[in-house]
Amino acid sequence: MRTTGRGSSGPRTRRTTVTSRARQGLADGGRRGSVRHAELANCVEGGRICRVQQRRGMIVNSLSLCYHNKLILAPMVRVGTLPMRLLALDYGADIVYCEELIDLKMLQCKRVVNEALSTVDFVAPDDRVVFRTCEREQNKVVFQMGGMGAALLSDPDKIEKILSTLVKGTHRPVTCKIRILPSLEDTLSLVKRIERTGIAAIAVHGRKREERPQHPVSCEAIKAIAETLSIPVIANGGSHDHIQGYLDIEDFRRATAASSVMVARAAMWNPSIFLKEGPRPLEEVMQKYIRYAVQYDNHYTNTKYCLCQMLREQLESPQGRLLHAAQSSQEICEAFGLGAFYEETTRELDARRAKLLARSPEEAEGPVEDTSGIIKMAIKFDRVGQGQSSGLTGPASWLVQRPLDRLFCSVVTVAEQKYQSTLWDKSKKLAExxxxxxxxxxxxLPEGRLGEESPSLHKRKREALDQDPGDPRTQEPAMPGELCKKPFVALASGQESPLEGWMAVGAEHQPDAIGQFSAPAGQELRGSGLGQQPGARAEGCPECPISLSGSKQRS
Known part of the structure; x- marks a missing residue:
């Protein structure tokens, strides 16, 4: 079971008198009998009428968000982030759910107003954005919070206690989402108890807990629930069997006698399914998604995941292979012909951030030396974006652990100068x-980001042709911009490191104190790591090992 509450505050509502004739016209398309023992009060919201349920003379935890006759984007893990929600709203969705978030994680977050992106962020102690929202989805986003999955279905007492506490403790509309139980009688008994808590609506996934998408959805069970309850019932689970296009959504609603329909996988595959005019071409939809992802600084791994879900069987196409090989937002944009858009948007965001930092110099991202002589910056080590090979041996370092959240902070000393990141990390190694x-x-100095010299250096997932020189396939032109996925760097002769004394002198590669790998001075350094010097040349090498931070694998 999942509990939800609307994610942003809306305008004040004003209740008006409801005539007997108006009570008969139900908001779910005029169907009579689905809302028993209930009245529908009109709610004036920004000049438009929204029906709000009323029982026994009291408003049932509903403000301006109405769940009657709505097209809804379902909560989906790793999919329901801000770019997907905005895209679904553009294509006609009335309400969008965020991905399910764990309540404990949200309790640890800090609310941050991000002026550069014009968003409100909830940031975890490790500096990761857990939830991001913006004004565009105000009054339309539902914050999905719970304990993951359908575990609570076997504990109806706890369900009732949680929902009752939420309804009494907040003025936001509260809904929940369940699956059906093995027997219809048990299911109806459960939903009646849930309704008595005063929630605004209930979403029903018409499958049992152990059933997967390949199992047929039970429209009959959803229909029985809708005919039993007086609150809106939102039908979910029809993407595989019923929903292939916009008109199918209404057919599924009628088959289940539900008030609204919640679409999951069909919307994940193509969010334009909410368009009355029919779905848009997939490439157009994906480009629009990428634009939102760049504008709102979505992490490239999440962007890549959502785009892969859209491509589905086209992942083996040339564009699919480019997407699969991409290791940054820039490369994703280049794969879809949006390289210029990425550069322009990045420049605008950087300029906006610089302007904000100039207004608040104490938050500057540049190096700052404090009174203790330690140079500090807000740096988070990206275990995916950074290489692990280096020509620099480990500096002296010491760690501090914060008792509250058990996070670590490290100070390293190089040439009698101390350096520290102001961001704390849960890993000792990553803090160092x-x-x-x-x-x-x-x-x-180059900091060892994969592909720092060229975006195509770190396409490590791209399959290289390891064939004999005489093989005709080796004569075929390579994919544009593609280089060897296993580069190495050779220092130019006579070149000296600005951090002299950090170079290893041994005859073999040695792991240093912070997990990097160093090489003898003047010899080749494999990988694009921390030891790469300005002016070094990159060459292709069929046998050079590159591993990511925290891993001993060879690519």
């Missing part, structure tokens, strides 16, 4: 890596 990057960045 972040401090090392502060040192490199303050010295103006």
């Amino acid at each position: 890596q972040a401090a090392a990057i502060v040192c490199l960045r303050s010295q103006g």
Whole structure:
């Protein structure tokens, strides 16, 4: 069972008198008998009429968000982030649910107004954005919070206690989402108890807990629930069997006698399914999604995941292979012909951030030396975006653990200068890596990001042709911009490191104190790691090992 509450505050509502004739006209399309022992009060919201349920003379936890006759984007893990929600709203969805979030994680978050993006962010202690919203989805987004899955279905007492507490403790409309139980009698008994808590609506996924998408959805069970309850019932689960286009959504609603329909996988595959005119071409939809992802600084791994769900069987196409190989937002944009858009948007965001930082110099991202002589920066080590090979041996370092959340912060000393990241990390190793990057960045050295010299250097998932020189396939032109996925770097002769004394002198590669790998001075350094020097040349190598931070794998 999942509980939900509307994610943003809306305008004040004003109740008006309801005539007997108006009571007969139900908001779910005029169907009579589906809302028993209930009255529908009109709610004036921004000049438009919204019906709000009323029982026994009291408003049933509903403000301006109405769940009658709505097209709804379902909550989906890793899919229901801000870009997908905005895209669904553009294509005609009335309400959008965010991905399910764990309540404990939200309790640890800090609410941050992000002026650069014009968003409100809930940021975890490790500096990761857990939930991001903006004004565009105000009064239309539902914040989905719970304990994951259908575990509570076997504990109706706890369900009733949780929902009753939520309804009494907030003025926001509260809904819940359930699956059906093995028997219809048990299901109807459960939903009656849920209705008595005073929730605004209930979403029903017409499958049992153990059933998967390939199992048929039970329209009969949803219909029985809709005919039993007096609150709106939202039908869910029809993407595989029933919903292929916009008109199918209404057919599914009628088959289930529900008030509204919640669409999950069909919308994940193509969010334009909410359009009355019919779905838009997939490439157009994906480009629009990418634009939102870049504008709102969505992490590239989440962007890539959602785009892969849209491509589905086309993942083996040339564009699908480019997407699968992409290791940054820039490469995703380039794969879809949006490279210029990425550069322009990035420049605008950087300029906006610089303007804000100039207004608040204490929050500047550049190196700042405090009174203790420690150079500090807000750096988070990205275990995906950083290489693990280096030509620099480990500096002296020490760690501090914060008792409250058990996070770590490291200070490294190089040439009698101390460096520290102001961001804390749950990993000792990554905290040390972040401090090392502060040192490199303050010295103006490459910090070891994969593909730092060229975006195509780190396409490590791309399959290279390892064939004999005589093989005719080796004569075919490579994919544009593609280089060897296993590059190495050779230092130019006579080149000296600005951090002299950090270079290893041994005859073999040695792991250093912070998990990097160093090489003898003047010899080749494999990978694009922290030790890569300005002016170094990159060459293709069929045998060079590259591993990511925290891993001993070879690519």
